[in-house]
Amino acid sequence: DTAVSQTPKYLVTQMGNDKSIKCEQNLGHDTMYWYKQDSKKFLKIMFSYNNKELIINETVPNRFSPKSPDKAHLNLHINSLELGDSAVYFCASSLEGGEQFFGPGTRLTVL
Amino acid sequence: KQEVTQIPAALSVPEGENLVLNCSFTDSAIYNLQWFRQDPGKGLTSLLLIQSSQREQTSGRLNASLDKSSGRSTLYIAASQPGDSATYLCFTKASGTYKYIFGTGTRLKVLA
Numbered sequence: 001d002t003a004v005s006q007t008p009k010y011l012v013t014q015m016g017n018d019k020s021i022k023c024e025q026n027l028g029h030d031t032m033y034w035y036k037q038d039s040k041k042f043l044k045i046m047f048s049y050n051n052k053e054l055i056i057n058e059t060v061p062n063r064f065s066p067k068s069p070d071k072a073h074l075n076l077h078i079n080s081l082e083l084g085d086s087a088v089y090f091c092a093s094s095l096e097g098g099e100q101f102f103g104p105g106t107r108l109t110v111l
Numbered sequence: 112k113q114e115v116t117q118i119p120a121a122l123s124v125p126e127g128e129n130l131v132l133n134c135s136f137t138d139s140a141i142y143n144l145q146w147f148r149q150d151p152g153k154g155l156t157s158l159l160l161i162q163s164s165q166r167e168q169t170s171g172r173l174n175a176s177l178d179k180s181s182g183r184s185t186l187y188i189a190a191s192q193p194g195d196s197a198t199y200l201c202f203t204k205a206s207g208t209y210k211y212i213f214g215t216g217t218r219l220k221v222l223a
Binding site: 033035041042043044045048055090092097098099100101102103104105 | 142143145147153154155156157160198200202204209211212213215216
């Protein structure tokens, strides 16, 4: 009965590969988010998305793209992975503007 | 541009102490402010959410206050326990926009 789940928990891959991280929430929320936590543990929003619009942080490279098959899922696709993409990626969800609930994170390591 | 700062960056206290964690933000036009804890290698656990119209929220031994005019929020932890050891993060959503900003975090260690 996990509220926000992510898969995989760990992802190790080579530079240049394309990978996806999946996120699902069972809270009935209408808005989902992706955050990146870098090596210094600083958290930064990448995207927020509801069924009306996608808001993109302008600093996010266009190699990153969110894909939402339905309201309960927001997957993160990353093309042409670079060393600097290594980080922990967190998915979160909320009712629009409300309290956010986070998933357990996906640790991505790019070799 | 909103900046959210937490001081101190790290704090060690003996068990049983009452303590206050600080969060400062530069733009008072916030929609709400949320406090999280993050345990090492884990996700974020929501502790309290304060709407911009509220002054404080309480949950068990935790009390969070919000003073928009001075750009400050505090998280008060009563009778601290070793299990409270974690990194505490404040988080703001700006009013009228989709700007979500995390604070720099305070790493708390409660010594038994």
